[in-house]
Amino acid sequence: MTEETEKHGKPWKIVGKxxxxxxxxxxxxxxxxxxxxxxxxxxxxxxSGFVVKIRNxxxxxxxxxxxxxxxxxxxxxxxxxxxxxxxx
Numbered sequence: 001m002t003e004e005t006e007k008h009g010k011p012w013k014i015v016g017k018x019x020x021x022x023x024x025x026x027x028x029x030x031x032x033x034x035x036x037x038x039x040x041x042x043x044x045x046x047x048s049g050f051v052v053k054i055r056n057x058x059x060x061x062x063x064x065x066x067x068x069x070x071x072x073x074x075x076x077x078x079x080x081x082x083x084x085x086x087x088x
Contacts, residue, residue, distance in 0.1 A: 012042075012053040024050035 015031070018024040024043045031041045031054060038057045043050055 010055050012055045014051055015054055016052040017049060019049045021050055024052050027052045
């Protein structure tokens with residue numbers, strides 16, 4: 001299948017990988033203490049450990065435009081129509 005997967009929201013950037021939660025949490029807390037209010041920080045559990053991810057809450061990738069939203073809706077409609085055709 002060569003269908004494109006749709007990604008929603010702003011992309012996250014990996015800033016560190018750790019084997020234990022304590023190390024990952026220390027990095028997360030350090031980033032939060034730097035005081036950048038427009039950063040979102042999270043610790044994510046993986047099968048092989050933990051990863052710390054960040055992204056801008058606002059700024060250059062500040063959401064989707066109306067044109068992008070329209071394109072996304074069009075893709076969803078086409079995808080749902082394909083499913084209905086297969087069911088018949």
